[in-house]
Amino acid sequence: ETGVTQTPRHLVMGMTNKKSLKCEQHLGHNAMYWYKQSAKKPLELMFVYSLEERVENNSVPSRFSPECPNSSHLFLHLHTLQPEDSALYLCASSHRDRGGTEAFFGQGTRLTVV
Amino acid sequence: AQSVTQLGSHVSVSEGALVLLRCNYSSSVPPYLFWYVQYPNQGLQLLLKYTTGATLVKGINGFEAEFKKSETSFHLTKPSAHMSDAAEYFCAVKAGGSYIPTFGRGTSLIVHP
Numbered sequence: 001e002t003g004v005t006q007t008p009r010h011l012v013m014g015m016t017n018k019k020s021l022k023c024e025q026h027l028g029h030n031a032m033y034w035y036k037q038s039a040k041k042p043l044e045l046m047f048v049y050s051l052e053e054r055v056e057n058n059s060v061p062s063r064f065s066p067e068c069p070n071s072s073h074l075f076l077h078l079h080t081l082q083p084e085d086s087a088l089y090l091c092a093s094s095h096r097d098r099g100g101t102e103a104f105f106g107q108g109t110r111l112t113v114v
Numbered sequence: 115a116q117s118v119t120q121l122g123s124h125v126s127v128s129e130g131a132l133v134l135l136r137c138n139y140s141s142s143v144p145p146y147l148f149w150y151v152q153y154p155n156q157g158l159q160l161l162l163k164y165t166t167g168a169t170l171v172k173g174i175n176g177f178e179a180e181f182k183k184s185e186t187s188f189h190l191t192k193p194s195a196h197m198s199d200a201a202e203y204f205c206a207v208k209a210g211g212s213y214i215p216t217f218g219r220g221t222s223l224i225v226h227p
Binding site: 048055090103110 | 160218
């Protein structure tokens with residue numbers, strides 16, 4: 001149990017489908033992150049939500065749409081994905097204001113686009 | 115700006131041998147440094163971290179790392195590798211008031227019997 005829960009753990013979707021990934025943390029953190037991890041590629045930071053601020057990686061396609069309704073929940077909405085979007089999607093959370101504290105990661109969602 | 119370089123995408127050792135995974139960072143201010151481990155199809159788990167104080171940091175599973183400011187390094191070591199140590203290891207840095215960590219590309223540790 002890492003304190004950060006991601007659902008579903010596995011997802012197979014067609015290129016025309018719409019699905020959402022969910023992340024939940026009850027650690028009292030005030031920053032939440034989405035990362036993409038593809039085979040043989042480095043961790044890619046996609047989006048960060050912290051307080052009223054949203055940070056996004058400009059290279060992330062618009063077919064990925066994040067939503068953060070409150071400090072404990074984070075979603076990643078997916079639509080018209082491509083096969084190259086198949087990857088492990090990791091959610092993380094941390095204290096924004098405590099520099100020496102680490103990020104806590106969820107178990108990830110393994111996404112396969114067919 | 116902060117950055118991390120992990121030398122070697124793969125490191126292979128025999129069971130019982132010394133493990134050394136290299137991490138060098140770039141930061142214009144004192145950094146916070148982290149090592150994470152990732153097992154297949156799992157999230158990242160913190161092994162150890164350096165914030166302030168003692169430069170030799172001990173973590174879980176017998177791992178330790180030493181912060182060397184003069185070398186801008188934070189190498190991860192373990193005296194004796196175990197088969198269960200086979201995993202992906204990531205070094206990360208936070209510095210300059212940024213709350214967003216920067217991760218290295220990762221090093222895959224392979225342990226041979």
